[in-house]
Amino acid sequence: MSVAHKVALVTGAAQGIGRGLSEILLKHGAKVLLTDVNQAAGDKTLAELTAKYDQSRVAFVQCDITKQEQLETAFATAKSQLGGIDIVVNNAGIGDEGDRWENTVDVNLKGTVKATKMAIDNLRKDRGGKGGVIVNMASMAGLNPNPCGPVYCATKAAIIMFSQCWGMNPDVTGNGVRINILAPAFVDTDLVKQQLQKGKDVIRPDIAAMMVERVGIMPVEQVAEALLELVTDESKHNAVLKISASTGKSYQ
Numbered sequence: 001m002s003v004a005h006k007v008a009l010v011t012g013a014a015q016g017i018g019r020g021l022s023e024i025l026l027k028h029g030a031k032v033l034l035t036d037v038n039q040a041a042g043d044k045t046l047a048e049l050t051a052k053y054d055q056s057r058v059a060f061v062q063c064d065i066t067k068q069e070q071l072e073t074a075f076a077t078a079k080s081q082l083g084g085i086d087i088v089v090n091n092a093g094i095g096d097e098g099d100r101w102e103n104t105v106d107v108n109l110k111g112t113v114k115a116t117k118m119a120i121d122n123l124r125k126d127r128g129g130k131g132g133v134i135v136n137m138a139s140m141a142g143l144n145p146n147p148c149g150p151v152y153c154a155t156k157a158a159i160i161m162f163s164q165c166w167g168m169n170p171d172v173t174g175n176g177v178r179i180n181i182l183a184p185a186f187v188d189t190d191l192v193k194q195q196l197q198k199g200k201d202v203i204r205p206d207i208a209a210m211m212v213e214r215v216g217i218m219p220v221e222q223v224a225e226a227l228l229e230l231v232t233d234e235s236k237h238n239a240v241l242k243i244s245a246s247t248g249k250s251y252q
């Protein structure tokens with residue numbers, strides 16, 4: 001499936017991986033609704049992307065994925081402003097541990113569940129949609145245990161299982177909806193930089209640093225290419241695409 005002229009909604013799109021995913025979709029001719037909880041960062045990213053791409057193809061709406069009504073507004077905006085929805089990338093995520101661990105469950109798990117259910121409802125052909133593809137952002141940390149971020153890892157493991165369960169549902173597959181999962185190892189974004197620099201949320205920063213040393217760290221663009229594969233290759237359904245600087249891409 002070509003992404004040209006398709007409409008994508010990306011969560012957590014103001015910076016980091018979400019911004020990179022949005023940009024590769026724009027480069028290949030899609031229309032993109034950037035969504036993010038951070039209004040100021042979203043406005044800045046929108047201004048930068050509209051300077052490079054046709055401004056009728058990109059828009060931003062503030063959306064906290066933990067808030068059902070803000071998700072509803074975002075999906076409605078994609079339809080009214082960009083003409084429909086074909087691709088949903090549930091990328092937004094955080095890594096709080098310690099006293100703030102419940103934020104990580106709220107955003108990574110509950111927020112992704114809310115957004116996935118809404119995406120399925122909007123894409124299903126029997127509910128007025130055109131079919132399409134959902135990609136949920138997990139992590140290698142949801143597949144391989146480590147002692148650094150137990151709540152983060154648990155939420156990412158849950159995203160994989162939740163997504164694959166929906167992907168086995170004939171009401172989803174029978175109505176033109178594909179669901180795939182992206183599971184990167186370390187990517188060069190603020191999430192990793194902040195955690196490693198301040199040791200803020202990492203329970204054993206020494207071990208985290210050793211893991212980064214062993215596994216390496218990827219540029220955002222490498223993850224964006226992997227997303228494009230999951231979106232465009234129609235044979236990919238219920239796939240988990242693992243990607244790491246040291247071992248490259250593999251499906252599980």
Ligand SMILES: NC(=O)C1=CN([C@@H]2O[C@H](COP(=O)(O)OP(=O)(O)OC[C@H]3O[C@@H](n4cnc5c(N)ncnc54)[C@H](O)[C@@H]3O)[C@@H](O)[C@H]2O)C=CC1
Nearest residue numbers: 012015016017037038064065091092093139186187189191
């Ligand atoms: N950086 C890495 O090494 C890896 C990151 N990931 C995942 O990729 C995704 C993106 O991470 P990064 O770009 O690295 O992080 P980042 O911190 O650079 O960007 C995350 C974006 O999500 C937004 N966000 C946070 N909470 C939100 C909410 N409640 N609603 C909407 N937007 C919200 C932030 O404002 C920010 O713009 C996350 O799900 C993360 O868990 C997965 C594997 C590796």
Ligand SMILES: CCCCCC(=O)/C=C/[C@H]1C=CC(=O)[C@@H]1CCCCCCC(=O)O
Nearest residue numbers: 139140141144148149185186192195202208
């Ligand atoms: C969960 C590991 C914590 C390490 C600290 C850190 O910097 C966090 C990085 C995470 C940010 C988002 C992620 O998904 C990153 C973890 C990636 C783990 C890679 C594991 C690689 C492997 O086991 O092969």
